[in-house]
Amino acid sequence: MKKFAALMLSAVCMISLAACGSEPKSDAAAGSSSSEASGAVTGMDDLPGKKIGVQTGTTGDIYATDYEGDEAGTVVERYNKGVDAVMSLKQGKIDCVIIDNEPAKVFVSENDDLKILDEPFAEEEYAICVDKSNSELKDKINQALTDLKADGTLDEIIGHWIGDSADQKSYESAADADHSNGTLVMATNAEFPPYESLDGENVVGIDADIARAIADKLGMDLRIDNMEFDSIIMAVTSGKADIGVAGMTVTEDRLENVDFTDTYAKAKQVIIVKK
Known part of the structure; x- marks a missing residue:
């Protein structure tokens, strides 16, 4: 279905437009979304104290919640759509996005400034x-x-x-x-x-x-x-x-x-x- 590829390209390209994104759903996330990300993430060990983006209700959300409210001050920002979390990452509002591998590959393939870490977060x-x-x-x-x-x-x-x-x-x-x-x-x-x-x-x-x-x-x-x-x-x-x-x-x-x-x-x- 060739239209699928074209639609995905169009949808992901919209990530670069600030006007098309949605705000995080949680109050805590909304309060921090306008500030800059807190630092580089090179692996799971770097997650404490960072701002993590997830799609609401997904497995990524469940895993990220384990870090939320820890002593390091980890913040989880939740979005209705994975593409909106990726947009916030591109804008420097969060440090990383936790999401399933196949959607991640779609987003990264259309955004040269993003990459997937080699270390899988969870099977x-x-x-x-x-x-x-x-x-x-x-x-x-x-x-x-x-x-x-x-x-x-x-x-x-x-x-x-x-x-x-x-x-x-x-x-x-x-x-x-x-x-x-x-x-x-x-x-x-x-x-x-x-x-x-x-x-x-x-x-x-x-x-x-x-x-x-x-x-x-x-x-x-x-x-x-x-x-x-x-x-x-x-x-x-x-x-x-x-x-x-x-x-x-x-x-x-x-x-x-x-x-x-x-x-x-x-x-x-x-x-x-x-x-």
Whole structure:
């Protein structure tokens, strides 16, 4: 999908325009966002006492929170979109951004003044969240994932979006696909390329393709609802969505509210800094 690359270039280029960014969400972060960053970050050992940018509610946010309020005075600034955190980094308002590796590579590839540190911050795996009361759906999705792994569909989907041969080609349901079992509603946050982003009004990426392939296995159509990342779990628990698919890591805090399927991808958190 060639328009994806063009849209990502346009979106990331907007980082350099101060007028297009959003302010940090937390009061503490908002109070410090206008000051300069506190120093260079060359690895995890340098994080205490620094200003760290994250996307609200993500795994990066969870990890960064461990540093927040320490004796070194670490500040965590939270943004609705990862691209806004990167913008603040470019403007010198924060010292680094903690984010997943694949989105980080997109941002860095379009900004010559940024780099990803060689030292990974944390390893993680992605899974699909479902309501705790819907074990039947979880079991069906797990079986679908097993089948998609076995027949190579899962690897094929990921290969279209990650790697040297990535062509951003979306998964397409077979012309004779049976969708007579209703509609599977997926909640996501389309600010996380290449897992999910917007192509016009359509959500595209790895997670959208995997969800569509799962829906095909279940004999269902797929509807994707785009929302803030920290609203996804609430959408699932309230019944507004059947599943949450958004590069979501299984954590103890999240398990208090939702269940997770088997994992479908491995990833890592990384640190973006200015060169």
